[in-house]
Amino acid sequence: MIESEELNPRPQILIVDDSRIVRATVRKHLSVHFDLFEAADGEAGWKLLLAEPMINLLISDLTMPELDGLGLLARVRSSGDARLHYLPVIIISGEEDEATKLRCVECGANDFITKSTDRTEMLARVQANLELAATRRELAAARAMQVHATSDELTGVASSYLLNLQLEQALAFALRHNSQVSLLLLEVNHFQMLTDKLGERVCGQMLGMLAKLLESTLRKEDTLAHLTGALFAIISPATPLTEAKIVAERLRHRVANARINYREQLLRVTASIAVANSWHDEAHSCERILHIAQDRLYATPMANQVFMPERQSMPHTPLIAEALVMLHKGMTDELRPHLRALLKNLQPLLVLAQQDLALDWDLSQIEANDDLKT
Numbered sequence: 001m002i003e004s005e006e007l008n009p010r011p012q013i014l015i016v017d018d019s020r021i022v023r024a025t026v027r028k029h030l031s032v033h034f035d036l037f038e039a040a041d042g043e044a045g046w047k048l049l050l051a052e053p054m055i056n057l058l059i060s061d062l063t064m065p066e067l068d069g070l071g072l073l074a075r076v077r078s079s080g081d082a083r084l085h086y087l088p089v090i091i092i093s094g095e096e097d098e099a100t101k102l103r104c105v106e107c108g109a110n111d112f113i114t115k116s117t118d119r120t121e122m123l124a125r126v127q128a129n130l131e132l133a134a135t136r137r138e139l140a141a142a143r144a145m146q147v148h149a150t151s152d153e154l155t156g157v158a159s160s161y162l163l164n165l166q167l168e169q170a171l172a173f174a175l176r177h178n179s180q181v182s183l184l185l186l187e188v189n190h191f192q193m194l195t196d197k198l199g200e201r202v203c204g205q206m207l208g209m210l211a212k213l214l215e216s217t218l219r220k221e222d223t224l225a226h227l228t229g230a231l232f233a234i235i236s237p238a239t240p241l242t243e244a245k246i247v248a249e250r251l252r253h254r255v256a257n258a259r260i261n262y263r264e265q266l267l268r269v270t271a272s273i274a275v276a277n278s279w280h281d282e283a284h285s286c287e288r289i290l291h292i293a294q295d296r297l298y299a300t301p302m303a304n305q306v307f308m309p310e311r312q313s314m315p316h317t318p319l320i321a322e323a324l325v326m327l328h329k330g331m332t333d334e335l336r337p338h339l340r341a342l343l344k345n346l347q348p349l350l351v352l353a354q355q356d357l358a359l360d361w362d363l364s365q366i367e368a369n370d371d372l373k374t
Contacts, residue, residue: 012052016038016061016069023038042067057133058090060092064101070103070107073109077108091112093359157226167290174237174238180238180278181278182236182244182247183234184244187271187272189231189296189303206260206267208270210269213255217250248275248308249303252305274307275306323342347366
């Protein structure tokens with residue numbers, strides 16, 4: 001089969017050198033295999049790079065008028081254009097000392113040849129750099145597709161990338177607005193044994209079914225993500241620890257009561273869940289809150305359990321919203337040590353209520369305790 005030249009275009013190379021003789025020599029060496037562009041200085045070379053998006057490789061002299069080789073190289077590497085970021089750059093110069101070579105590489109050059117380089121070596125270096133650049137582009141594209149996928153292929157819920165993105169956003173919002181975020185890590189117990197018994201395909205289908213079950217249990221503002229294997233994560237924004245425990249117990253019961261039929265056999269699975277909370281655990285970054293939740297999940301190898309932080313490790317006064325939830329749940333003993341500090345936080349609201357509603361409240365005791373501590 002004869003292949004069309006349009007379908008298989010030859011690589012395009014830009015030669016930037018103020019010497020006509022050097023440009024002619026390079027052209028003689030490379031023109032049989034490549035389409036060539038020429039420029040007599042760095043400024044003209046830069047304009048050609050911008051005008052010709054199909055240029056695959058740049059060969060540049062070091063010493064030139066208008067813009068020298070290192071200046072042109074600096075523009076290429078700092079342009080922010082992905083095409084130029086992966087563009088191979090070969091510096092050609094009459095200088096052969098190691099210091100010059102090192103300086104070129106440090107500035108972003110991929111290779112270094114001298115003006116006396118013969119045809120065979122020049123062709124080999126150009127081809128090697130073109131192949132390396134192509135490989136890097138393919139790897140970057142594959143990595144971008146994998147990392148930036150927003151949904152998990154196996155389960156259909158959010159991917160780990162989307163989890164990290166939304167968790168960082170939720171934590172930043174909570175920190176800025178004096179709120180909090182709860183993170184739940186849920187892992188199906190004995191999943192490797194199930195996989196050995198039923199096979200990866202069946203267990204993958206089971207995870208997809210469980211993902212739908214979990215998602216139906218959560219609020220719309222919550223995010224369910226599949227991390228790896230049988231491990232899921234749930235981001236629950238504006239959720240205090242007490243409410244997170246309720247959610248975790250609800251999820252645990254839904255998994256334990258799930259009816260999974262396989263070859264007319266009813267399978268039962270359980271899950272363990274660990275809860276971490278940005279305020280309670282003083283975790284304000286994605287990495288830290290995930291690390292805390294993982295440590296909590298694997299600290300005690302028990303199935304069908306919810307693992308919560310110890311209440312006595314409460315680091316400071318509860319937020320008003322959490323205090324109300326704690327009160328509603330009858331957690332008066334946990335609240336009593338923080339009553340004065342909570343009232344201090346409520347003081348501006350109490351003063352406004354007293355003024356507008358003409359309430360006969362004595363707020364002097366609150367105002368007198370400016371150094372209230374928990």
